[in-house]
Amino acid sequence: MRRFADSRPAGKSACLTTVLALLIAFTGAARAQTIAQGDREAFLAGSTKDCPRCDLADAQLQRRDLSGADLREANLSYASLHRSDLRGAKLDKANLEGVNLNKTNLQQASLNGVDLSNALLYEADLGAARLEGAKINQTRLQRARLQQARMKGVEMKGSLLRMTNLTGADLSGSDLSRSNFEEALLRRSNLSGATLDGAAFEKAKLSEANLSNVTSLQVDFLGADLRGADLTNADMRGCRFSLANMEGAKRDGLNMSGSLMPDGREAD
Numbered sequence: 001m002r003r004f005a006d007s008r009p010a011g012k013s014a015c016l017t018t019v020l021a022l023l024i025a026f027t028g029a030a031r032a033q034t035i036a037q038g039d040r041e042a043f044l045a046g047s048t049k050d051c052p053r054c055d056l057a058d059a060q061l062q063r064r065d066l067s068g069a070d071l072r073e074a075n076l077s078y079a080s081l082h083r084s085d086l087r088g089a090k091l092d093k094a095n096l097e098g099v100n101l102n103k104t105n106l107q108q109a110s111l112n113g114v115d116l117s118n119a120l121l122y123e124a125d126l127g128a129a130r131l132e133g134a135k136i137n138q139t140r141l142q143r144a145r146l147q148q149a150r151m152k153g154v155e156m157k158g159s160l161l162r163m164t165n166l167t168g169a170d171l172s173g174s175d176l177s178r179s180n181f182e183e184a185l186l187r188r189s190n191l192s193g194a195t196l197d198g199a200a201f202e203k204a205k206l207s208e209a210n211l212s213n214v215t216s217l218q219v220d221f222l223g224a225d226l227r228g229a230d231l232t233n234a235d236m237r238g239c240r241f242s243l244a245n246m247e248g249a250k251r252d253g254l255n256m257s258g259s260l261m262p263d264g265r266e267a268d
Contacts, residue, residue, distance in 0.1 A: 035072055
């Protein structure tokens with residue numbers, strides 16, 4: 001009994017030491033997650049590629065090599081990065097409103113949670129880029145390349161994506177209302193659960209695309225290629241499918257009430 005009583009303080013001490021060690025480790029991890037602000041002047045001078053959390057609004061950064069750069073949470077609103085190299089760059093939660101990214105290379109870049117509203121991305125290359133949860137409203141993306149891009153849950157309303165390549169892109173759960181996808185390539189893309197109300201997909205290539213559970217009211221699919229597309233449980237009331245090719249499309253639970261069909265008749 002005596003030995004047992006003598007060992008209790010040692011046990012309490014060991015337990016207290018363990019708790020303190022865990023608290024210190026947790027605090028250190030929390031501090032490590034906080035992004036330190038970069039050196040703005042060094043970045044603008046070209047002596048470093050990294051400038052997280054920097055205020056770079058209106059900066060002129062055309063044709064800069066920023067491949068692999070850390071620009072997380074930076075303010076790049078209305079800056080110009082025309083023809084710059086941002087391959088593999090980290091831009092998560094950055095403010096890119098109104099930025100000029102025309103013909104910029106953003107392959108495999110991380111842009112999760114960014115604001116790209118009113119931005120210019122004509123012929124930009126975002127192949128395999130990550131843009132989950134991004135805001136891309138009223139943005140110009142004509143002829144941009146977004147093959148295999150991860151864009152789950154994006155808000156992309158009223159944007160222009162004419163002739164944009166979105167082959168294999170994941171746009172599931174996104175709001176694409178009123179955006180223009182005329183002649184866009186969306187083969188094997190994932191739009192499941194997306195909102196497409198008022199959008200335009202005239203002559204778009206959507207073969208084998210996943211459109212299950214989409215809300216697609218009054219959308220224009222004139223001449224669209226929907227061969228083999230998954231339209232399961234989709235709400236496509238009041239749409240125009242004139243001259244569209246829907247051969248082999250999955251239609252279980254599809255609601256096309258009031259839509260103009262490929263053969264010219266109106267669906268019940």
